[in-house]
Amino acid sequence: MARRLLWRWRRNPLRRRDDVVEAWIVLAMWTVIVVGGALVGTVVGRAVDRDFAAQRADRRPVRAVLLADVPRTTSTGNDVYRALAKVRWTAPDGSVRTGRTLLTPGPKAGATVTVWQDGTGALTTEPAGTGEARAGSVFFGASAALALAALVHGAAALPRRRLDRRRSERWAAEWELVGPRWDQKTG
Known part of the structure; x- marks a missing residue:
């Protein structure tokens, strides 16, 4: 081998x-x-x-208040559908902020949900x-x-590929020299 x-x-x-x-x-x-x-x-x-x-x-989890109901899903399978919902939370600097994040359907306005924020207080994913x-x-x-x-x-x-092409061209040139001799009959 x-x-x-x-x-x-x-x-x-x-x-x-x-x-x-x-x-x-x-x-x-x-x-x-x-x-x-x-x-x-x-x-x-x-x-x-x-x-x-x-x-x-x-990133840190923070408690936020849901400002509007999360829209119901139109999905018919077992897959988890998430919808944009408006929330209010307190940033690390103490300011109150509002924004939209993806949540699973079900919670109503006024419910407390967990969202994720980065070091600047902006909403982000987990x-x-x-x-x-x-x-x-x-x-x-x-x-x-x-x-x-x-x-x-x-x-x-x-x-x-270039080497293969060159080998094929050389083989063809050599065959041109040898090939005609093969047609001769012996005996």
Whole structure:
């Protein structure tokens, strides 16, 4: 098996210079995919994890008063439908603010609901939990590694295609010389 995989590297009378060049291209491609993919995946995963951690540190739940009824859902399945509802809450600086946020249907005007605000007191979404953040970090890291692999594979395909075309042209030229001799009958 190893002999079959490494045939371009061994001395061989049928080995062409193009075969050696292609072997180096493939080796470089896989090195960049493995090493670069691991590096890019790790860097992106850590960056996404830091972003999720910053969101968890910045966002806080706050009690808000519902100013209008949350509209009823028109959904007919078990899926959770959320609608925009107007709420009033107190920001970290002590000022009273009003705004709209997504809530599940049901609460009536005057009810107390929990909403999320950032450090400036603006309404925002609930931050991802640690499990969701970890899954998101792994997903984005793996996606970045796969994107790099696709890019490197595509970039390596261009010179390999050029080598294949050159080999085909040389084979056609040699066949033009040898091919007519095959039509001769023996005996």
